[in-house]
Amino acid sequence: MNNGWVVTYANWIIKLRWLVVLVTVAGAMAMASGGQFIKFSNDYRYFFTDENPNLKAFEQLERTYTSPDTLLWVLRPNEGQVTDPKILAVIKEITERAWQTPYSIRVDSLTNYQHTTALEDDLYVRDLVIDPAEVDPSEVLRIGTTEPAIAKRIISDDGTTTAIFATLKIPRDDITATAAPVAHARAIVDDIRERFPDIRIELTGSVMLSTSFSEAATRDLQTLTPGMYVVLALTVWFLIRSISGTIATLFVVGLSAAAAMGLVMGWMGVKLTPPSSGAPTIILTVAVADSIHILVTALISMQKGMEKREAIVESLRVNFQPVFLTSVTTAIGFASLNFSDAPPFRDLGNTSAVGALVAWILSISFLPALMSILPITAKGSLLRQSDFMEKFGEMVIGNRRKILVGMTAVLIGFASLLPQFTFNDRFVEYFDERMEFRVASDWAADNLTGIYQISYSLYAGDAGGIAEPEYLDRLEAFANWFREQPEVVHVATFSDVIKRVNKSMHGDDDSYYRVPENRESAAQFLLLYEMSLPYGLDLNDQINVDKSATKLTITLNDVSTEDMKSIIDRGENWLRTNAPETMYAYPAGQAVMFSFIGISNFEAMTVGTGVALLLISGCLMLALRDLKLGIISLVPNLTPPIAAFGVLALFSTEVGFWSTFVIATALGLIVDATVHFLSKYQRARSEQGKSAEDAVRYAFSTVGTALWVSTFVLIVGFALLAYSPFRVNAMLGTMVAVTVACALIIDFLLLPALLITLDGKRKTDKIAKADPEPGATEAPAPA
């Protein structure tokens, strides 16, 4: 018998079964104990590397002006307008309570808007609403809807919806820092909802975006991971009908997931994010495949009359190499996520890769040891499944030409759909309607203002240059141009401020609502105006320290990524055509960063996926020691993603940046089925000298059941991610599940047909000659 040393190894494992169980469990627990150090990341910026140019622009803007972190209370009475004194009192109350938000540095609302009026040479600067009971609602509405700084941003045109903005400066190094302000903000919401049932109030803003990431991650860990465990238990039991086998499998997968999470997230201190919180679910799924292969082979052998220990040894002998190979290829696939430009996906890849390797070690040590301890009885169902696989194999062999032609046509059809895909990364839509942030942001966008913003730091050429009339004139033109764009909801620009101040400096004469005549006037008016503003409502959020640049911010409606890029391009074009060279500016903002997250990851992951494909195919060829089979194996490895995205194209042609990770994640998994099928096929051809047809029959009968069982588990596992409220995880999971499903169909239909067609002509003796020592083909990696 070849693979002699595996047999020795297997006997040794069974002999030292108690020790093996003890050592492996102790080792896994030691790794898992790092779990106590696991921390969540509360920062959306974690999705970008430090080298990311969009993040750099964003952080430069943050340091030059003020923090971009915001909380937004949006409220709308069921009836009437927000300028009603009763509602104004509520706004004033929220404004004052907003000041109490931890880390708040600024609060903007309808009531504390610094309204400027003039009476001859007296300049009055004060809150728009000082006493809600004593205001003229129509006057407040008129001012609110005509002052460009607040119209459409703080108050809607129809006066029915208003927002209170709090700007927060959250310490970047403290990942728990968002908890306190969010708790405070939610307490306000709860209180207002209870006291004023007639007012709808929602909470959004970038701080809520950050919080939603960690809440989605927590939710995934709390619901999906245990859910996956239950689904796995049921599925494994249903498929192998052995309680001991199921328990052993659950131990393997549970320990693998815990060990990997503990090691990477705990001991190595990687912060947990929604993508990486999908890792336990993925590891459970991937790890179960190893166990199932070993279990199913052993159980089938037992049903065929083998004694338990003998069956375990036989199972290890047959599966040692393919299980090793699939684990390595799976790990390579996951590890290729390190090419990603989004660190959370690197973490996901690394954790999953570690999990896959731990699962491999446990499957060839702990699992057989535990099986030899536990009482195992094999029931008849597995044999019946095996019978079915043999019949299925006959059907495929009989219809191979039709299958070949049909499958090729379908795949070409799918491939032709692929160029239609476009990226769309609206970060609000990363969350589904179960998340408060999504509901609140959608509602706010419908009624008042969008969450997607682009900011430009526009340089004036010299210190104090922002008072230069030509600069202000260009600034105003740029702002006006943006206001004409259909995607733009609001433009905040310094030119509006200086125009209003100029008017006030001329006794509120409307004809002076324009840029001041000369630089000195503008600078002196600005000095006067700044002096009259209170704490937290200054202009430092839009003017830099030496008054050489101002920040212009546009708020967009619910635009797609394509539209976002389009307006960025058009904006740049406008600047190049109409502004001096000093004014060219790089757009910055969360929305901008997420707009390019798709394309930057696409570029990075194209390389990463290519490298993974090369490595995995290399492993396969090395293991099979057969170039022809290696080349044939490329077909079932490459076509499933094409088929899967083809299926997706039938429903939607918009994909998020998650799509760039699908192939890398799925590749390591879909290779597994190919490996198992080909290794059995090759064993039949070389060891037993069978014809291609018979070798296909052998592969179906020996590995067919295990393949569809493990694939079924993979599909269920990744499909379960679809229930994540974080849609990036949900779509990644769904697409990997679809890809794996397509891979199984291709492995069961196209691969056998290809093998018989392309490999059938090769004579069996030629294979034997080419490979004088058949055992060598299955020589596993070093022990």
Add this chain to the structure above:
Amino acid sequence: MTRFSILDANPIVRLTVNLREEHQPMSRNVANFTDLASKTALAWIIAAMLVIVPAGISAAIAEELAGLATLPGADDPAARGLAIARETEGRDVGFGNTSANMKMILTNAYGETSERELRNLVLEITEENEGDWSLIVFDKPRDVDGTALLSYAHILDPDDQWLYLPAVKRVKRISSVNKSGPFMGSEFAFEDFSSTEVGKYSYNWLRDEACGDRICHVTERTPLYEHSGYTRQLSWTDTTDYQPRKLEFYDRKDQLLKTLTFTEYQLYQDKHWRAHDLFMENHQTGKNTRLVWSDFVFQAGLTESDFTTNALKRAR
């Protein structure tokens, strides 16, 4: 003789002597001689000050100082805090009027800096419950050269403020309750460096502790002005000269917002201490502003007529 002048002057003498000893360890005899000489000289100076200074102070101040001899104890922190503030104010009474130059160096979180230059004229108002008058003339940046701000400080009411804008040759009256916004984009609010009258706050003495090489009274003071930007401030007042050494500003949510450090003190007219370097650090935004005073002139010959809206136009 007050407890303070005796007890608190002594450490300085010791310190000065110690410094001298450290600096001249090479020639022991000479050092001893110098020490003796300096000790004698200092003793004379102190003795002279004890006689001259109280003599020069008005009866009202003497009364206040006498009150301090029995500075309220730790069991009445409010009274003790108030007494400390009164002492600080009392020690600057009679400065009359001053003129000085002021330079502000603004730094953002990025390390980028920007400078402003101003001149500051102050007229002491001795009336109870009224703040001093000040006139600030802006020299730099160039665009605001000649702009001048006249303020009549009030204790609990908004200050009266007028600004002369040379570009339009007009005086504008600013009617705003706000004194808490950034002054010229700096980390100083107008309320931070406008005159500190005792009546602007309520006080609560917390503790005495070391501050640098001195001992400081640490007092919590709460602004009484409704539109102040702060909930409270912590002030460190040294027990020797009763000058502010450090101020912490707490924002509306009672979070530490800024710290102001006073250094480079110089004594004018044997009585009036002025810090020449005021460093304000914003802990929340990472920005800071350094305010450097120079060319202090006391009794600069200013009168009320130099603090009128008409005078504003001539201020350049």
